[in-house]
Amino acid sequence: MGQQTTVYVPRETAAVSLGANEVAVKLAALENVDLIRNGSWGASWLEPMVEVEVDGTRIAYGPITPDDVESLVDTNFLQGADHPLRLGPTHEIPYLIDQDRWTFHRVGRIDPLSIDAYTAFGGFSGLKKALDAGPGAILNELRTSGLRGRGGAGFPTAIKWQTVAEASGEQKYIACNADEGDSGTFSDRMLMEGDPLSLIEGMLIAGLAVGADKGYVYLRSEYPLTRTIFIQALSLARKHGWLGQNIQGSDFSFEIDLHLGAGSYVCGEETAMLESLEGKAGLIRYKPPLPALEGLFGKPTVVNNVITLASVPGILALGGERYASYGPGRSKGTLAFQLAGNVKRGGLVEKAFGLTLRELIEDFGGGTASGRPLRAVQVGGPLGAYIPEADLDTPMDYEKFAEIGAMIGHGGIVIFDDTVNMATQARFAMEFCAVESCGKCTPCRIGSVRGVEVIDRIVANENREANLALLDDLCDTMVDGSLCAMGGMTPFPVQSAVKHFPTDFLSPDGENT
Amino acid sequence: MAIRYDATIASEIINNFDTKPEMLVQILHAFVARYAFISDEAIRQIADELNLSRADVHGVVSFYHDFRTTQPGKRIIKICQAEACQAMGSRDLTEHAKKSLGINLNETTRDGETTLEAIYCLGNCACSPAVMIDDAVYGRVDKRRFDSLTATAGAK
Ligand SMILES: Cc1cc2nc3c(=O)[nH]c(=O)nc-3n(C[C@H](O)[C@H](O)[C@H](O)COP(=O)(O)O)c2cc1C
Ligand code: SF4
Numbered sequence: 001m002g003q004q005t006t007v008y009v010p011r012e013t014a015a016v017s018l019g020a021n022e023v024a025v026k027l028a029a030l031e032n033v034d035l036i037r038n039g040s041w042g043a044s045w046l047e048p049m050v051e052v053e054v055d056g057t058r059i060a061y062g063p064i065t066p067d068d069v070e071s072l073v074d075t076n077f078l079q080g081a082d083h084p085l086r087l088g089p090t091h092e093i094p095y096l097i098d099q100d101r102w103t104f105h106r107v108g109r110i111d112p113l114s115i116d117a118y119t120a121f122g123g124f125s126g127l128k129k130a131l132d133a134g135p136g137a138i139l140n141e142l143r144t145s146g147l148r149g150r151g152g153a154g155f156p157t158a159i160k161w162q163t164v165a166e167a168s169g170e171q172k173y174i175a176c177n178a179d180e181g182d183s184g185t186f187s188d189r190m191l192m193e194g195d196p197l198s199l200i201e202g203m204l205i206a207g208l209a210v211g212a213d214k215g216y217v218y219l220r221s222e223y224p225l226t227r228t229i230f231i232q233a234l235s236l237a238r239k240h241g242w243l244g245q246n247i248q249g250s251d252f253s254f255e256i257d258l259h260l261g262a263g264s265y266v267c268g269e270e271t272a273m274l275e276s277l278e279g280k281a282g283l284i285r286y287k288p289p290l291p292a293l294e295g296l297f298g299k300p301t302v303v304n305n306v307i308t309l310a311s312v313p314g315i316l317a318l319g320g321e322r323y324a325s326y327g328p329g330r331s332k333g334t335l336a337f338q339l340a341g342n343v344k345r346g347g348l349v350e351k352a353f354g355l356t357l358r359e360l361i362e363d364f365g366g367g368t369a370s371g372r373p374l375r376a377v378q379v380g381g382p383l384g385a386y387i388p389e390a391d392l393d394t395p396m397d398y399e400k401f402a403e404i405g406a407m408i409g410h411g412g413i414v415i416f417d418d419t420v421n422m423a424t425q426a427r428f429a430m431e432f433c434a435v436e437s438c439g440k441c442t443p444c445r446i447g448s449v450r451g452v453e454v455i456d457r458i459v460a461n462e463n464r465e466a467n468l469a470l471l472d473d474l475c476d477t478m479v480d481g482s483l484c485a486m487g488g489m490t491p492f493p494v495q496s497a498v499k500h501f502p503t504d505f506l507s508p509d510g511e512n513t
Numbered sequence: 514m515a516i517r518y519d520a521t522i523a524s525e526i527i528n529n530f531d532t533k534p535e536m537l538v539q540i541l542h543a544f545v546a547r548y549a550f551i552s553d554e555a556i557r558q559i560a561d562e563l564n565l566s567r568a569d570v571h572g573v574v575s576f577y578h579d580f581r582t583t584q585p586g587k588r589i590i591k592i593c594q595a596e597a598c599q600a601m602g603s604r605d606l607t608e609h610a611k612k613s614l615g616i617n618l619n620e621t622t623r624d625g626e627t628t629l630e631a632i633y634c635l636g637n638c639a640c641s642p643a644v645m646i647d648d649a650v651y652g653r654v655d656k657r658r659f660d661s662l663t664a665t666a667g668a669k
Contacts, residue, residue: 014640017652044639183595186636221542221579222635224648260542263578265633279537281576297535339639341600346639369601378596414638416600428599432633 004034005078008051008058010108011037012193013225014186014347020048022066030073039194041108042348043095051090054080060087095345095364100326100352102334103311107194113232115240118197124242126313130205131250133316135165138209142312144320146332151177151268151305152380152409152485154398157312160302163292164210167300172212174203175277175296175303178219178226179261179268182381184340184412188306190348191336192219192226195310196233200243200256202309205316206302207254215256216296218273221263230258265382265436266486270303272438283438284484305410307336327353331397339365341414342374351396358392361415372417376425376501380409382432383489385496386422405496422501426494427455433490444487447478451494458505468505471498515584516547518554527562534563537573541580550581586621586628590614590663591645594631597638602655606642607631609656613663627663 009015009024027050028035040047049062050072059080061072068085075083087093090108101107110117118124130138143158164172176199180188192199203215219227234256237243245253259277261267267276271285274296295301311333315323324332331353337360339346344366351360357377361367368374377387385406387394394404401408416425430451437444451474458467475491482488498505526543530536537559544555551574560567574580592598592607607618614622614629621628637643640652644659651662 013635013650014637014652017637017640017643017650047640180636181634183593183634184597184638185634186638189636220636222632222645225650226636259539262538262542262580263632264576276538277535279533279535279539279573281573340597341638341641343639348639382596412597412638414597414600420600425596425599428596432595436633 004032006034006036006053007078008036008038008053009048010040011112011225011229012040012047013189013223014044015040015047015049016225018047018063019066023048023050023064023069026066026069030078033078036111038110039107039112040190040348041090041093041096042104042190042350043093043345044347045345046087046093049087050077052077052080054078058090060090060093061085062087095347095349098364099350100334101350102314102323102326103198103307104191104195104336104348104350105314106198107190110195112194112196112229113236115197115236115242118195122317123197123313124201126316127201127204127208129316130208131248131252135209135211138205138316139165141316141320142209145315145323146320146327146330147308147311147315147323148330148332148398149305150307150311150335150410151270152182152407154408157304157308160292160304161206161209163290164212164300164302167293169300171214171297171299172210173296173299173301174206174210174212174215175270175274175291175301176203176215176217176306176309177268177270177273177303178217178306179273180220180223180306180410181265181268182384182410182412184378184414185338185381185410186340187336187338187348187411189223189226191306191310192223193229196230197237197242198310198313199230199306200233200237202312203256204242204247204252204254205312206304206309208252210300210302212302213253213255215254216277217256217258218261218267218277219258220261227258227260234258265432266438266484269484269486271484273303274301281438283440284486286483307410328395328397329399331399335396335408335411337396337411337413339413339415342368342370342417343415344369353397354395356393356395357387357413360396360413361392365415368415368417370417370419372419374415375418375420376416376422376497378414378416378425378493379412380407381412382429383407383485383492384409384412385492386425386500387496388500405492407492422497422504423455423459426497426505427452429490429493429497430455433486437486441481441483441487443478443481444483444490447474447482447487448490450474451478451490455494455505461506468498515549518548518552520554520558522547523555523558524562527559532562534565537563537565537570538577541574541577545580549585550583552582586626588626589628589630589647591630591632591635593633593635593637593641593643593645595634595638597634598642601641603642606644606654606656606659610659613660
């Protein structure tokens, strides 16, 4: 038998959606190949990206479609030979080396379902420290890190955990929000597919910190591959004593259940998610009480996003101060930005806060995929404002974004070229709200339906000025009178579209004044 | 082929979730996985066994997009309608799909082969437009790729 060569082909939704499974089957059939199905490094524009380990260095080729495999094999790629699709050593790809990989430092690198690979790259060292240090020290480290929630609202994680830790009651829960409903976002998915054990470790640390022994992960049903991989990761962790009774011989026990969402955007809102986890329709709850005090089944509950929780093991392992050394002002640490829509080099870019939106879109993203001029960018999901090209120099910073009436949210960046019609996008924002509204309050339920009608009338040039004023009033009512951000923030994309792109709201017959 | 409803198997499914009302959403998923939709019979039986009213179960079923209440086609095609895919032409793609299948969104072809549905985000936003056929996600689906996928993928 000849020498074995290790070849990596991602088992990750984007790569698989472009043929990675077929590529993997073909490569696995070669003699002397050890195939590893890794996560994606995040350069989705290069997927399926195949890597070959040559003398300890990983050489990348991509994008490799199933049709390219034959020519790859013919050029002796197992020795790292040249080929039109050869990208060179993975660790020299500029898109990747220019990042600040904290939460994603193992993603792409390792086999997501290998405990050995996980621990070889620092896995479980945060939990071990946490087990030794105890709840008070965990909370201190978290406070020092300045970590804020990555699900959208940016609430300081340490304060949330402390509230749950101090709440009275025997039973407490950790509920991980993996609903990832914002269009243009996929970081939760990439993390759970590429390094699921880090989420499990983060949840364990949260459990230790607040005194919870049970966790739930609420995963959107639109992610079937993520589900399969995460279920495999849970059983792997159980088998190796990282979940269940007396974890690694300690007196700490913790279990995690995986629940699926069912196609409702509003169930990403934390109280609707809790309702859904209890088996009910996802109606928003009134706050107070805070979920931290009365959450799942009425018990004190930590609700955190996947990326928030998966950032914690590193904070424990390397120290909160190290994390806080990234990023300006009150936007500490890193965020996994996601470049999506009409962008040449789409994918995941984890960077310290503070770089500008333009740097992300131009330096990493390479501009639009169509090659046409960029016209608008929506950051932070369907409730985020549309940003015109003139504001692209805004730094990625929670407060700086608030100043321009925008939000960073979960870090999704959706790029549109100059073929976009912003009245159509504004109409969609209202329509989406009408479809997804939980129906509990009138400004959202009725206002969104009215909003669609009013925009239609504006574009049709019926009582234009009066209807523009009406749209403004309607938006104000939704902002002021909605119970949650679904109705309360839908006006942001709408009003930003009107403000920055007024010509799109003129009627096509040009009769407007 | 439609799978005939079977009360014993339905009971087993509910049992797999310890007959707990808080597992209702998960139970409904398991029913959809088996029967492709939630029938009136299913609602009745789930309500009985979980000790809930039929209205309760119906309320949950109607709240969630995933729980359709009519028999879909053998193959279900979902086209992402959210912003990242819009930026890459999903509206055109959807029109093309409707025209080539001869149906609107949320309809099934007359031969019972294909159901077309809207979906809001498959998390494949760097490779838009995204389409899901049964459980498989496809990226960068232009009209040509749509035609070749629907000619082969998912046909059972
Ligand atoms: C309509 C709506 C949808 C939301 N969707 C999500 C989501 O998909 N994932 C998420 O983590 N947070 C989502 N959020 C934010 C959550 O309510 C909550 O702030 C978050 O899960 C808390 O976790 P974090 O502090 O770690 O960010 C959503 C909020 C609203 C109003
Ligand atoms: S704003 Fe909309 S989604 Fe939020 S509670 Fe009111 S009706 Fe429900």
